[in-house]
Amino acid sequence: MNLSRLRLIYLAQSPLVTRSFLQKLTNEDPDCSKIYDCSSKELVDHYQFSNKKAEQLYHYIQQFDSNHPILKKLRQFKIWTIHDQDFPxxxxxxxxxxxxxxxxxxxxxxxxxxxxxxxxxxxxxxxxxxxxxxxxxxxxxxxxxxxxxxxxxxxxxxxxxxxxxxxxxxxxxxxxxxxxxxxxxxxxxxxxxxxxxxxxxxxxxxxxxxxxxxxxxxxxxxxxxxxxxxxxxxxxxxxxxxxxxxxxxxxxxxxxxxxxxxxxxxxxxxxxxxxxxxxxxxxxxxxxxxxxxxxxxx
Missing domain, CATH: 3.40.50.450 (Rossmann fold)
Incomplete structure (x- = not known):
């Protein structure tokens, strides 16, 4: 499973992430590379998060790794992202x-x-x-x-x-x-x-x-x-x-x-x-x- 796909799926598990945010993100940053390099200030300035939520999301993103427990729990499910070839x-x-x-x-x-x-x-x-x-x-x-x-x-x-x-x-x-x-x-x-x-x-x-x-x-x-x-x-x-x-x-x-x-x-x-x-x-x-x-x- 490629890294950008895992990053998107991991990000979507956060309660701070809304549908509208995911839509904006996938339009602007399809491989999720930029947001994983964002500071909390950039999350406020570009994605319009409050200071508190930006700080929380920043720390959540920093905890990502491809073998994260959150991602392990998802292995029982079939997952399609909009970038996948088998997405309907x-x-x-x-x-x-x-x-x-x-x-x-x-x-x-x-x-x-x-x-x-x-x-x-x-x-x-x-x-x-x-x-x-x-x-x-x-x-x-x-x-x-x-x-x-x-x-x-x-x-x-x-x-x-x-x-x-x-x-x-x-x-x-x-x-x-x-x-x-x-x-x-x-x-x-x-x-x-x-x-x-x-x-x-x-x-x-x-x-x-x-x-x-x-x-x-x-x-x-x-x-x-x-x-x-x-x-x-x-x-x-x-x-x-x-x-x-x-x-x-x-x-x-x-x-x-x-x-x-x-x-x-x-x-x-x-x-x-x-x-x-x-x-x-x-x-x-x-x-x-x-x-x-x-x-x-x-």
């Missing part, structure tokens, strides 16, 4: 790409195609499982991969459908891999790390915070050619994922439901605003046929 190209060019990804499971899934993001409410209707089976089972049989967020409800259903029927799935979680969330899905997390893939952009030791959930949505949409919303309330996390997909130039599809269903309002709003209405699996396959040439050129 679909993510590299989104407006706000993750700089580092941590994974457990099948690393080859990260570049599998076609991949479909499947999202929706944590409180699905009683018909949700039936509708998801009707639409997704054929895609499993055609070797599609589903990307979702391992949340309760629709996310969990998507992962379980892929797993039960011998398909492929990726879970993108909020927080680090040592703190899977929600606790109700610990069995699912274990199953996915054994047979599929779970990833996060947060270092493994980081506990999930509220703001992590909307942040991780851009990775869910970014890994897939399209985002399919099954059930979603208005102003929900699923609609944030749909917005992220549009910003990334991805397709958005939505499944309609009864107008009396609260969980349908978000989907109906998406359809009113141009999302593709999905009534059967053919609608999804047709969208892929129209999109795959552009997608495969990324």
């Amino acid at each position: 190209p679909y993510l590299k060019y989104i407006p706000d790409p993750p700089i580092i990804l941590y994974g457990l499971g099948r690393s080859d899934y990260l570049t599998h195609s076609p991949a479909l993001a499947v999202v929706g409410t944590r409180r699905p209707s009683k018909d949700a499982k039936k509708h998801m089976y009707q639409l997704l089972k054929t895609l499993v049989d055609r070797d599609w991969l589903f990307v979702s967020g391992m949340a309760n409800g629709i996310d969990g259903y998507a992962h379980r459908i892929a797993d039960y029927y011998g398909g492929k799935t990726i879970a993108v979680i909020a927080g680090g891999l040592s703190h899977p969330y929600p606790p109700e899905h610990l069995d699912l997390f274990q199953r996915l790390t054994d047979k599929h893939l779970v990833i996060s952009e947060y270092p493994p030791h980081v506990r999930p915070e509220r703001y992590h959930f909307p942040e991780r949505n851009r990775i869910i949409s970014g890994l897939a050619f399209a985002t399919l919303v099954f059930e979603a309330q208005e102003r929900s996390g699923s609609l944030i994922t749909a917005d992220q997909a549009l910003e990334q130039g991805r397709e958005v599809m939505a499944v309609p439901h009864s107008i009396s269903l609260e969980q349908a309002k978000g989907c109906h709003s998406l359809i009113q605003n141009g999302a593709k209405l999905v009534q059967n699996t053919y609608d999804i396959l047709q969208e892929w046929e129209e999109s795959k040439l552009n997608w495969q050129q990324i």
Whole structure:
């Protein structure tokens, strides 16, 4: 493992280092050589740290060596940096790409195609499982991969459908891999790390915070050619994922439901605003046929 890569990974483990800082650093100093030679004053002047934080980060950097205990603990995880050749190209060019990804499971899934993001409410209707089976089972049989967020409800259903029927799935979680969330899905997390893939952009030791959930949505949409919303309330996390997909130039599809269903309002709003209405699996396959040439050129 080359030195500049280790330096970036080590730096990212510090609680003083934010996503925006990592983005600025990798743009200006891809091999991390300059920051490791910075004084605490230069950290203040150039990177806008407070005096106290600059001093703390300076001492943290000075403790780096390629066999540091922090780096040893990370060896159980697969790690991709944005400079790695096997970093997923679909993510590299989104407006706000993750700089580092941590994974457990099948690393080859990260570049599998076609991949479909499947999202929706944590409180699905009683018909949700039936509708998801009707639409997704054929895609499993055609070797599609589903990307979702391992949340309760629709996310969990998507992962379980892929797993039960011998398909492929990726879970993108909020927080680090040592703190899977929600606790109700610990069995699912274990199953996915054994047979599929779970990833996060947060270092493994980081506990999930509220703001992590909307942040991780851009990775869910970014890994897939399209985002399919099954059930979603208005102003929900699923609609944030749909917005992220549009910003990334991805397709958005939505499944309609009864107008009396609260969980349908978000989907109906998406359809009113141009999302593709999905009534059967053919609608999804047709969208892929129209999109795959552009997608495969990324």
